[in-house]
Amino acid sequence: MTSQALIIASTLIAFGIIISGVAFGSAVGDGIVASKAVESISRQPEARPNIFLFMFLGVGVLEAFPIIALGLAFYILLVVVNVPGLLKAIH
Numbered sequence: 001m002t003s004q005a006l007i008i009a010s011t012l013i014a015f016g017i018i019i020s021g022v023a024f025g026s027a028v029g030d031g032i033v034a035s036k037a038v039e040s041i042s043r044q045p046e047a048r049p050n051i052f053l054f055m056f057l058g059v060g061v062l063e064a065f066p067i068i069a070l071g072l073a074f075y076i077l078l079v080v081v082n083v084p085g086l087l088k089a090i091h
Helices: 003-043 045-080 083-090
Strands: none
Touching: 003 045, 003 083, 045 083
């Protein structure tokens, strides 16, 4: 195994770990926000519009982090390590 192949393999593993971690964290965060919103609505049904507003704001903020992390992961994959260029160099 050449050093370039080792760099490609470790970069792809890191990319997969980043994507899976972001997906798992986002799913857990969305679930917590939604469950707390349902819990709050069951306690105070008259506050439903305000609770929904803040729930959607919270989910929107939570979904911004995975998009940023996905962008950074692709930046590392394509720009910093330049995996396509390394693949061409191996062949």
